Amino acid sequence: HVLLQAGVGAMAGGVLGYLVDVYSPQNLHSIIVEPDKADCIYRSGVKGDIVNVGGDMATIMAGLACGEPNPLGWEILRNCATQFISCQDSVAALGMRVLGNPYGNDPRIISGESGAVGLGVLAAVHYHPQRQSLMEKLALNKDAVVLVISTEGDTDVKHYREVVWEGKHAVAP
Incomplete structure (x- = not known):
């Protein structure tokens, strides 16, 4: 498994294109x-063609607030991506908290909002009341090997502390 965050889809398309070439x-x-x-990538995935998103794109994932798919990245994502997910800011915030507070000997990773959303999705699924059903939909099981890539560090010290220390953008119960 690989979870890739998308803004215009260029990074996600490039990484996915490489991985598909290597692994099929x-x-x-x-x-x-x-x-x-x-x-915009999620909506494009649902429609099967490019969909632009306009208006207020107020999200803590500022690096992903783009609204218009990159045509080259979109071609790869349309042809190769298995699934598309659209998620709330609380999912990215959860990813930031998990990365910043690891278990055991795992290293601490200071990640910004856009970089933490992939792990946030995994954590949100893990803690969801319908965990088993969601894991099946994502084909996650005990044998799954998962890759997430954090594309940014702490880009806003004040906001990072508000999210990680003070619980801003908490996941609703």
């Missing part, structure tokens, strides 16, 4: 993740 589409489960306020 049959051996790779890819999930493209976006903020629900700027989910």
